[in-house]
Amino acid sequence: MIKLKQSCFKTLLRSVCCSKSHISFINTMSLDVERSYPGTKKLKEKYENANELWEYFVCMKRLCNPIDSFTYARLLQRCASTGSLDKGKMVHAQMIKSGDNGMDTIVWNTLLNMYAKNGFVEDARQVFDKITERNLVSWTALIGGYCQQGYENEGLRLFCELLRVGMEPNQFTFSCVLKACASLGSLEFGEQLLACIFKVGFESDVFVGSALVDMLAKCGSIRDAGKAFDKIVEPDMVSWSAIIAGYALNGYGDEAMEHYWKMLMAGNMPNQFTFSSMLKACADVIALGVGRQVHAQIIRSNYQSNFFVGAALIDLYVNCGQMENAFEVFDKMPERDTVLWTSMIVRCAQNGQSEEALVIFSEMQLAVAKPDQFTFSGVFHACATLQALEQGKQAHAHMIKIGCGLDAFAGSALIDMYAKCISIEDALNVFDEMPDRNEVSWNTLIVGYVQLGYCELALKLFSKMQEAGMKPSPVTLTSILRAYASLSVLQQGLQLHSYISKSVFWLDVSVGNALVDMYAKCGSIEDARKVFEKMPNHDLVSWNTMIAGYGYHGHGEKAIQLFENMKVAGLKPDHITFIGVLSACSRASLVDEGRRYFDSMSQDYDISPSMDHYTCMVNLFGRSGHFVEAEDFIKRMPVKPGVAVWQSLLASCRIHQNIELGKYTAKHALELDPQNDATHVLLANIYAAAGRWSDAADVRKLMDDKGLKKEPGQSWIEVKSRVHSFAAGEKAHPQIDEIRAKLDSLTIQMKEQGYIPDTSFVLRDVELEQKEHSLSYHSEKLAIAFGLISNPFGTPIRVINNLRVCGDCHNAIKFISKITQREIVVRDLNRFHHFENGLCSCGGFW
Known part of the structure; x- marks a missing residue:
């Protein structure tokens, strides 16, 4: 050799x-x-x-x-x-x-x-x-x-060690290190490298330049990436692909397309990576026409069968709303790997075609393609949207069968599916079984709890999340604030507000909106307005939330003024805005204003009224005593009135003791929903208030025959960051003797000032003394008495009640506010009542 x-x-x-x-x-x-x-x-x-x-x-x-x-x-x-x-x-x-x-x-x-x-x-x-x-x-x-x-x-x-020993890197060394910086997203180290590259004169080298463009783009410094690209003397396909991909990755779709055309004019032919990046850019800016041109080039270049290009084409057509084209591309793919199947399933699930997503998943199983965590995430999302619990369970079982691990991504989607299908126990079981949980996992279960009304469980889970060292996201904070609003726990809400105000979350509009809502629903409408004013930015939800808050509290004129301010700010109201405005008008008996805004919906904003808008108008006419107009309005409705419309008019008949119209209204409501207990109770109250005990008894007997029971009254009050619950006639509270003694003392003082118990709200054939005794221990009275003995003098008493506050309690609380010189805020099923010095903000209409 x-x-x-x-x-x-x-x-x-x-x-x-x-x-x-x-x-x-x-x-x-x-x-x-x-x-x-x-x-x-x-x-x-x-x-x-x-x-x-x-x-x-x-x-x-x-x-x-x-x-x-x-x-x-x-x-x-x-x-x-x-x-x-x-x-x-x-x-x-x-x-x-x-x-x-x-x-x-x-x-x-x-x-x-x-x-x-x-x-x-x-x-x-x-x-x-x-x-x-x-x-x-x-x-x-x-x-x-x-x-x-x-x-x-x-x-x-090792690169730093190379420099320390005095060796000078070449273009290939720099390329390797720049790729490392791109993978790590380390812009700081990359910028230090940039100084070295300029020092040795490699910035125009095609290898170094391409790697530099890629690093700067992946680190989010796209403008510097563009400058680095311009310094490359003779860009090759790697260089062009890097800058096009960089612009597409950072959301600069127009710039990506501009460089794509320049690349073609320079005589460079695109490859699969260039095509994929260009299609992403077209998808981001919804440039369907340009995307179709690129698709034609892909076919001429024979890249239509490439997995990456195929997936990018599907994304383009889905983003542009061209699902038929997306399916055509998918069906023509000669081979489909898990990535391509998954892309189609996820895209369908994300774009409101959940049924199609499940069909594709079935086809994927027949094609013997093995799904992964991302596939199942798309399937669970589709099942959540459709509330298809059984199909979701089958997919879960299949996931276990093939040994697909339950990572944080798929686990969160599975929790969300069970929560939206109202199977919260299964959601909790999945959460407990997850080996690795991230913020999304915790947040998904918290959101599920809040959406299903398990607010106390959501708050306990939030505490555990903090103990686990997980930092809340804006979505977490928004959900927790919703839970505070639902439970009306103002003190805990104040603590969270303090945390938010010291963090970057204060800049998040959704968090600000949730804070406004929390304060409004916890009875502190003044604090809600302060938060609203301090928010750096407002969206339509911000205005809608504040308008609705004023409506809940009976501040109709303030709600209207805010609505006018919103229009001046250039925001166009939607159907939710008008629900808030019309509700505010109805609670403040602003009849003329309500008529005007209802007409403005269709005339000025092309918004067709929904059943909620019609209900608000019937409520407005009924509560203000305009019964003829209310009946005429119902007759002229272009849609058949729902139960809510008739119940709204029935409640007005109770206020004004309009017995005959009440009977007529109840008849229509019961025809639509014979098992609705609220309709029966409202009608019975109308009869009882008029002293027609026989008719009231007939209604109660009808309820018994149907197996209906009036929902028991329950009230909640927050004392020292802890929520206390009271039922009518409560005996289990550890301080019940002290509470009852306080109520007995208040009752004596109230009678001395002219209070007479209204026994018409006691639907029982019992002696007068027993009726009065029953009234004395209604849940809201017990909660208020507990607040009086627990909170320092001068602090407001805030109570939430699950039903409409009864007439006797409403009258009694006015006397209590005057005797104790306390502001008492009661949130019932319909609105807020602010009692102060013997008066209520509702004016007797609720």
Whole structure:
């Protein structure tokens, strides 16, 4: 065998430790060797045959003949490129056996590269440590190995060590390190590298420039990425793909498209990565026409069967609302991997085509494609939207059967599915079984609890979330504030507000809206307005929430003024806005204003009234005593009146004791919903208030025959950040004796000032004394008495009640507010009542 001089094959083999990005450098070195040593070409061609090379090695090993460095290097290069680690380790063992001290640095670099490229970075590091004369190739090979195998931090540390020993990096070293910064999102380190790159003059190098553009774009510095691209003298396809992908990734779709056309004009043909990025840009800016042009180019370039391109085409058509085109692309794909199936399922689920998503999932199973966590996440999302509990359970069982792990992403989707299908126990079981939970997992269960009305459980889970070291997100805070609003726990809401005001969450509009809602529903409408005024930004929900808050509290004129301010601010009201405005008018008896705004809906804003709007108007006419107009309005409704419309008019009949209209209204309500207990109770109250006890008894008997029972009254009050619950006639509270004594004392004082118990609200055939005794211990009175003995003087008493406050309680609380000189706020089923100095904000209409 002909032996080359050491200097000859050093030049030839310098390529063996370079990565794919070094191809031009490798070719240049090989040509130089062939020109300098004509005999080398023939020898090189022989060693290009892998089988002959390996047979030669085995033969030399069997004969115990020495093997030269050139052969070792070529063998190791072959093992590195083909991933033949077993053979590579045999070569390494032979090197050690024959005495590796005499091996050339080139051979060591080749061995190092073999281990690094195939993921054995620890072995590569051991080889690196053995090299006595390391050159830049040695350092670059190990740095590249670390960065390619996911050990980016180790790669960056080694790069810093390279600088400390005084070695100057080349363009290939910089490319490896820039890719590491891109993977880590480390803009700070990347900017330091940028200074070094400019210092050595590599900014115009195509390898370095492409990696620099990619790093800056992935770190979010897209403008600097554009500047770096402009400095590349001759951009290649990698450079163009990097800048187009960077613009698309950062939401600059127009700039991505502009560079795409420039690339074509420069004579560069796009590849699968360029096409994918361009399609993403078109999808983001809804540029369907441009997307169709790119699709035509994809077909001409024969990339339509590529997985990445196919998935990007599907995203484009789905984002542009062209589901038929998306299905056409999907159906024409010759092969569909899990990624493509999943993309179609997720996209359908996200775009309101949940039934189609489930059909595709069934087809995927028939195609024997194995779903992964992302697939199941899309399926669970579809089931949640459709509230398809059984299909969701089947998908869950299939997930377990195939051994697909329950990661935080899929687990959160599964929790959400069970919660939206009102199967909260299953949601909790999934949460408990999850090995890894993130903020999304906690948040999903908290949201589920709040949506289903399990607010106390949501608050307990929130405390556990904080104990687990999880930081709340805006969605978490919004849900917890909703829970506070539902339970009317103002003190806990104040504590959370304090936390929010010291954090960046204060800038989040949804959190601000939830704070406004919390204060309004906890009875502190003044604090709600303060939060509203301090919010840095308002959206339509902000205005709607504040308007509705004023309506709940009976501040009709303030609600109207705010509505006018909203229009001046340039926001267009929606149907929810008008529900808030009309409700405010009805609670404040602003009849003329209500008529005007109802007409304005369709005339000025092209909003067709819904049943909620009609109910507000009937409520407005009825509560203000305009019964003829109310009846006429119902007759003129273009849709059949719902139960809520008739119940609203029935409640007005109770206020004004209009018995005949009440009977007529109740009849229509019961025809629509015979089992509605609220309708029966309202009618019975009308009869009882008029002293028609026989008719009231008939209604009660009818309820008994139907198996209906009046919902028991219950009230809640927050004392020292703890919620206390009271039922009518409560006996279980630990301080009940003290509470009853306080109520008895108040009753004596109230009677001295003219209070007369209204026994018409006691629907029982009992003696007068027993009726009065029953009235004394209604749930809201017990809650107020507890608040009086527990809260310091001067603080408002805030109570929430699950029913409409009865007439006797309403009258009694007015006397209590005057006697105790306390502001008492009661939130009942219909509205807020602010009692102060013997008066109520509702004016007797509720």
